[in-house]
Amino acid sequence: MNITQSPKTYKKPSNKSILLEFLGSMNLAISILVVLAIASIIGTVLQQNQPYNDYIIKFGPFWHEFFSGIGLYDAYSAVWFLILLGFLVLSTSVCIYRNTPVMLREMRQFRLHAKAKSLKSMKHAAVWQAEPEQVTAAHLIQKAKLYLGQFGFQLRDEVFDNHHTLVAKKGSFNRIGYILTHVGIVVICIGGLIDGNLGLKIKEWAGEIKIETRDITAKEVPAISRLKADESLSFRGSITLPEGSSSNFVFLNVRDGYLVQELPFSIELKEFRVEHYESGQPKSFESDLIIHDNEREKFETTISVNHPLIYRGYAIYQASFGDGGTQLELAVRPFFTKLSDSNQPPRIELQGEVNKKLTINTLQGKYILEFEDFKQFNIFPNEDKNINKQFINYGAMLTFKARDESGQAREFINYMSPVKLEGRYFYLTGMRATVGEDFKYLHIPVDSNASVERFFKFHAMLNDDARLLQMAQATVNSAVRAMDRGNEQMQQQVAQAMVRLTGLFRSGGYVAIDKDIKEKVPQEKQEEIAKAYMGVLQTALENMYLLVLREEGIDISKGISEADNVFFEDAVSALAGLGFYGAPFYLQLVDFKHREASGLQIARSPGKNTVYLGCLLLIIGIFMMFYIAQQRFWLMVVQAEGDGKMELIFAGSTNRNEFGFNKRYRKFSEQLKALLLDNK
């Protein structure tokens, strides 16, 4: 730092000045900048503020202890990080403290007293000669003033014993730029400190507050984990509000737990809205809020992303959204059961609520249904070339988990309305066993009433062994009658085989039949038998389907319609997949009452304006420092001694942009030389 080197007589430095020297030294400053940068990297590589369990799984207990001990999970509020920041502030402050007086002095000085020798030794300097008879020094200086004045320089001249000096100065604000920049940094850090969580930390150390880590409701949180409305200067918390509910507190996430921060008012969510683009992407999130404040009148307002509400120094933001407990009307349709006594497929009605659980009993045991999410609109790109539409809305969808008695859970997504695929409508239900997988879908074809009734009736009838046997015997009988011959025992065998094959099919689809053949039939005959089996199975399914149609009252004497035919094929494909569906029932979403929840973030940062002020100083300062160059030009006219010539010394100096300055200096010196010395 050359600017602070003032020539002084040597004195033993005091301890204080050694300390200041150290703190204000450029080496320290640069080291802090670099160390701070490296420290910041750590916090970005290691994901911050995750649940501690995730860390334990990732690093193992030993490293987890170590990392959490040195505060790596919340690096930016770790003690060592704050100390680093503190050093930056200290070092910058010392720097300002030491440099400012020197700079202000230098700004104001014109340096009229510069000696001829030092001017001549400057990087940009020229010496010219003039005839003293022709001009006077004052005259030359006057001309030079006119010339340099045009460029906006401040001018000052003084007559000395044997010389007359003119100084032109410009760009002193460069130094102000230095001061603003560095003061700006200190101001920003102070603002940041006000908004940081140091206060909270201190209270925690003092044992005044304790982080709550249990999963309990806000009401149950003990006083030691609660912060009163006026207790914290700054905080940033969040709360999820279902429609129609209100809250006068928020949760602050701290490390592996949380605190409850109370508010001096309460926020009620009247309505939450998501608007969508045609493509189904969310276009805007909006919450209609009602603020209840004992001290003021309640009022209504709407916030949205990028448009928060600022109220009494608290800023309320639209941060996220979710389901706030949509009411679900459901129907459980068990698989693998017979028709009920009223000759209908069994159907159990249920009421559910998103974010809640429900237990159901099935023939296959108990299942816990965990309703996870509900979406009213599900929009996908249209792949159907026949429709001139870019996107298709699949309608409402429910996501839930079904957990069996052994604790194993599978995840399902069910659409409420039928979806059109390849020209036909299906009820879609997807299943996956683990989170990473894609969903595998079961396509349940719709009947002429757009319902699942016929499918379930068909399925239930296939599950009724008595009916199956009846149907098989009738089938065999009519076949035999056609041949007009018979062997009672063989007839019985064929009928039984038909029942058995159908049974295999309904529990495990084609795969089960295939497996059966592989196990029981010698290899060379497998293909032949498979063909025969398929024929028998097909006949059984067809005849059972005809029974279904007949019971629906459809006249099938002239064959069946194309639509009914297609339904049959789709139904058989769906039946073949049932064994792999993963749940012994289909959960039909019958109706819903949508209730959304809005994720709000509420913050208080009294240091914000300080930070912004610092930023303003910083920015103004940086531009001043970079783009205003401090320039000085000297013109010294040295009187002739005796009858010698008059000497003109022209010199210039700048503190930045040598390259640009060089050009300017050359131009000035050429023009001045011509102006001053050319007498034509």
Place this chain on the structure above:
Amino acid sequence: MSENVLPKQFQTQGWVKKLTLFDWLFAIALLAGSGYAYSEYASYMDEYEVGILFGSALSLIGLGWGWKPSRLLFVVVSALSLFAISIYNPAMQALAEMGVTGQAAIDILNNDKEQSKFFLKFLISSQSATMWMSALFFMATVAYFIELLGRSEFAGKVATALVWSAITMGLVGLLVRWYESYLLGDGIGYIPVSNLYEVFILFAVITAMIYLYYEMRYETRAMGGFVLLIISAAVIFLLWYHFEKGASEIKPLVPALQSYWMKIHVPTNFVGYGAFALAAMVGIVFLIKERALRHNPSGLMATRLPATDILDDVMYKSIALGFAFFTVATVLGAMWAAEAWGGYWSWDPKETWALIVWLNYAAWLHMHFTKGWRGAPMAWWAVIGLFITTFAFLGVNMFLSGLHSYGGL
């Protein structure tokens, strides 16, 4: 001669007097254009956006007056973009009558054999303009190296012209894309500085403009090929992104990005990135030059490349420019975050990396300015700086998760 008046040849006019008729026309056209935009679209803008509109007009006037060649650039870019829009308008209307709108209509205009408009298809639809930009940048890179290695002044002039054309096409591509996004209907329209595809175009254009400024200031083309290497790299990424990932498709903005802040935050940021990239490439030239001077002082590189102190100066100025704009951009980002996320600083990885970049260059500037460090170490540092910057720009989106994750690949 009177005592108080300088002879004419020594008089200097103030900068206002130096402005030419063209300067004034340029300014009037820009103001009129923004006035027109205001009168047409005022109802769609909030007060900040009106401020941004006129603020940009004034900044462009300032840029045009301060750097004269840019005036012509803006005139040509405006003319071409308006021309493109004038073709789009009636053609889109005709298609709308046939029931085709949005992306489908744009695709038809750009590709369908019968319907396509020649100019849109081959020149100035957003995608073809961007393709032209890419091709022109590649050609310019080659031309600069021919100039350098073949000592061909003509090739140099061609190279400069190619860069100007590439910048023109890039800007036209962005402006027309802006217009196209509004054609998609249903409030989709947005300023095209909102995803990685768009900002890569912006990056190429801004870096090239900063480069051209230095090329003129220092009257040397010898750095051109090297600087264009980084631009070409960006363009290669852009093409890969376009063809492999279909990134050129215009998708509506997520709510968090619907803010006037983006309109100023992102372009400011890219002046920073562009300047840092330029500094790094000049750093490479510096290292080559220094090595050449040591090993082969009479060789091509040692004689043709600019003097080391010029290179050092360009590097310094470029980093200073980048630092100044990056500071503004980071502050703007913080103010945006305060409005969108509820806190001006969240130590989100993207923010933190911006800080890292900033601290790094602050250290560089102190070393250079106050400690007077020069030479190879500073050049190396500038090159390393680019890696840090690139990570902040791309790496964070790819490898780290955070609030900025919508900027992902």
